[in-house]
Amino acid sequence: MTAAMKIDSSLIEKARARRLPVDLTDAQVQQFGAEIEAVRKKIMDSLGENDARYIRRMIKVQRALEVGGRGLLFAGILPPAWLAGTAMLGVAKILENMEIGHNVIHGQWDWMRDPQIHSSTWEWDNVCPSDQWQHSHNYMHHKWTNVVGMDRDVGYGILRMSEKQPWHPAHLAQPVTNAMLATFFQWGVALHDVEFERVRTGEKSVKEAWGQLKHIGKKVRKQVVKDYVLFPLLAGPFFLPVLTGNITANLIRNLWAYMIIFCGHFPDGVEDFLPEDVENEDKAHWYLRQLLGSANISGGKLMHIMSGNLSHQMEHHLFPDMPSNRYAEASAEVQAICKKYGLPYNSKPLHRQFGSVLRKVMRLSLPNGKPKAELATA
Amino acid sequence: MISALRPLTRIGHWIATPVLPESYLELINPLLGAGLRGRIERLVRESDRAVSLEIRPNHQWQGARPGQYVRLGIDVDGVRHWRCYSVSSAKAGRNDTFTITVNAIDGGQVSTWLNCNAQVGMVVMLDQAAGDFVLPQGELPKLLFVTAGSGITPVMGMLRAMAASGQMADVVHLHYSPDDAHNLFAEERRGLSLAHGWKTLDQLTRSRGDQHFSAAQLDALCPDWAERLAYACGPAALMDATAAHWQQAGLADQLKQENFRPVLKTVAAGAGGEVRFWNSERVAEGAGDKPLLEVAEQAGLMPKHGCRMGICQGCLVTLKEGQVRDLTSGEVFGESGDMVRICVCAAAGNVTLEL
Known part of the structure; x- marks a missing residue:
């Protein structure tokens, strides 16, 4: 695990010369940054009642789906009820975690000043405590997106997802590790901020990690009791169908969330970076790096909602605190700006993005062959 | 149960x-x-x-x-x-x-x-009700109400409650409004006065040219004002005038006031102010362009934070008083109870933070 977080030192020299792989002068980058900022300002200034209605309705729909799903599972001895109940609960969990929870915790809805829908109070339906997620995700991942060695989401400390990470024989098992991560995604997310690799190297104290684990333990207890003890018990003789339905719903959420999230930063064409690339980085370069380090999933409205609008991963990374229902609008303007500056706008259907992610998981389980990163930017 | x-x-x-x-x-x-x-x-x-x-x-x-x-x-x-x-x-x-x-x-x-x-x-x-602008418990002393505009509302509650409970009281009510159309509850108050023998003195300052509150006017309209427990509610000018008058007479403890509208001082563009950290009882000078996170750190506090660029919400702190300036947009905002990102907000005038 430790090895995965270190940087292949031979690549640092090359990166120095390269900085960000774009053909723009510094003045052009600044101009680009100002235009992105203007998109942000325009949309943020126009937030209002319609947006508030959107998130409140989304929360209502999600809760109704959850109540409906759990209700149907009580009749889960009948296969159609089990299937429908499980599907509804799975969708409810996906909506809660992605379009609602993830985005609320980002502070996208803080402007409403509603304490019930606020980044400082939201606790999501997931074994990961929101405050730890806020640190590992909002800060570490969003500030240092795709910077190998700084953004721990590059392989989550267990996968080799960048050629800049040195290879280790353990990576041969990567296809299996990857499948395990997908299956138990919420657990991986929960343990992510404990940073075991930093505890092992002594960078982080055991005491601090233990404190985090206890905090996670409390959340885990509540989540597990709810889904795997209390609701099955409430069903009395139908204990088993409720239990299997809940397990399946959590699994559906895990697999879907994993797939969407891996499509955000690992498909072909997405750049990764080295700490040297981000030294003294200003806001305009930060915007540029966010754009180059993320990829979108093209699709319809349902795709956007079910992915928590992470189908607009590029817009999300440019504007992490912009309400997700406005990303589609931002996307049109960002695309136009990209075109103007000759920057890539990486947006493809789910099967293509995820296909290239899986290929990368396989490819990087083996040592680097030809240095593809160089070919791509030559 | x-x-x-x-x-x-x-x-x-x-x-x-x-x-x-x-x-x-x-x-x-x-x-x-x-x-x-x-x-x-x-x-x-x-x-x-x-x-x-x-x-x-x-x-x-x-x-x-x-x-x-x-x-x-x-x-x-x-x-x-x-x-x-x-x-x-x-x-x-x-x-x-x-x-x-x-x-x-x-x-x-x-x-x-x-x-x-x-x-x-x-x-x-x-929120649960609050405030001590209320009638004393038990037998009521002689009362004087001085109200203007919407300042009538708390007094209206008291008048209605006294009438409903049949409590006997000697009441003088001096109320200021611009004209009949904006003289709130005028008819109901007249009815209550007739029924309970209260003295209602409505002053219509615009349509009838009646004067605003003054010591001389009070002496003329309610000569025994000093013997009464007084309640005043209205705009800042009335609050100031009544406070000064009762103060001068050495009767400040016989006057109760209710004031809702905080006086918001407009802050010069870019100006900072004094930053109070409520929980840690510290005070520091906050420049108008310096993030409050830095001000806090220099004052020896270690607030929780993350990105230091306004994207992660890791540094949200509750604003108790005052307003802040968002350094990314220049916007000055804030109401008591707002959560602000101290890594990108600076003081705009004096502020108090729950830190």
Whole structure:
């Protein structure tokens, strides 16, 4: 695990010369940054009642789906009820975690000043405590997106997802590790901020990690009791169908969330970076790096909602605190700006993005062959 | 009853985790949602710029005494705003509805919005009643009320309550309004005065050219004012004038005042101010362009934070008083209770943070 977080030192020299792989002068980058900022300002200034209605309705729909799903599972001895109940609960969990929870915790809805829908109070339906997620995700991942060695989401400390990470024989098992991560995604997310690799190297104290684990333990207890003890018990003789339905719903959420999230930063064409690339980085370069380090999933409205609008991963990374229902609008303007500056706008259907992610998981389980990163930017 | 429900409540919490059972009950009835809230049951238009709202609070309401105020939270353009309004009804007990009267203030976002948009059925957020602008318990002394404009509302609550309870009292009420059309509750007050032998002295300052409050006027209209327990409520000018007058007479403890509208000092563009850290009882100078996070760190505090660029919400702190400037947009904003990102916000005038 430790090895995965270190940087292949031979690549640092090359990166120095390269900085960000774009053909723009510094003045052009600044101009680009100002235009992105203007998109942000325009949309943020126009937030209002319609947006508030959107998130409140989304929360209502999600809760109704959850109540409906759990209700149907009580009749889960009948296969159609089990299937429908499980599907509804799975969708409810996906909506809660992605379009609602993830985005609320980002502070996208803080402007409403509603304490019930606020980044400082939201606790999501997931074994990961929101405050730890806020640190590992909002800060570490969003500030240092795709910077190998700084953004721990590059392989989550267990996968080799960048050629800049040195290879280790353990990576041969990567296809299996990857499948395990997908299956138990919420657990991986929960343990992510404990940073075991930093505890092992002594960078982080055991005491601090233990404190985090206890905090996670409390959340885990509540989540597990709810889904795997209390609701099955409430069903009395139908204990088993409720239990299997809940397990399946959590699994559906895990697999879907994993797939969407891996499509955000690992498909072909997405750049990764080295700490040297981000030294003294200003806001305009930060915007540029966010754009180059993320990829979108093209699709319809349902795709956007079910992915928590992470189908607009590029817009999300440019504007992490912009309400997700406005990303589609931002996307049109960002695309136009990209075109103007000759920057890539990486947006493809789910099967293509995820296909290239899986290929990368396989490819990087083996040592680097030809240095593809160089070919791509030559 | 309550103890029998406790195990049920506990199970409710376990099955609703990570949210509250109220979050689901709200789907059935918005009044069952988390926190104190109320539903508007009746609207009465009092003048072209004042409306009374009769509100049915949910089970969490602990009741108000006449003269107290409640904080009302409503969403204007999707943003929650809180304002204080005096209870103007005689009753406001645990199981009662209560009424507030909202006078549209020029430039007042919330009061104007309520006057135009409040509807029967609308659910508003509430805080428990507060304030010590109330009548003394037991037998009432001789009373003097001095009110102006919408400052009538808490006094109206007291007058109605006295009338309803049949409490005998010697009351003089001096009320200022611009003209008949804006003289709130004029007819009802006249009726109450006749029925209870109270003295109501309405001053119409615009239409009739009556004078604003002065010591001489008070002496003329209510010669025994010094013998009375006085209550004053109205705009800042009236508050200042009455406070000074009672102070001069050495009778400051016989005057009770209610003042809602905080005096917002306009801050020069770019100016900072004194930063108070409430929990740690420290004070520091905050420049207008210096993030409050840095000010706090230099004052020896170690606030929780993350990105230091305004994207991660890791540094949110509750604003107690004052306003801040968002350094990324230049916007000056803030109301008491707002959560602000201290890594990208600077002091705009004096501020107090819960840190």
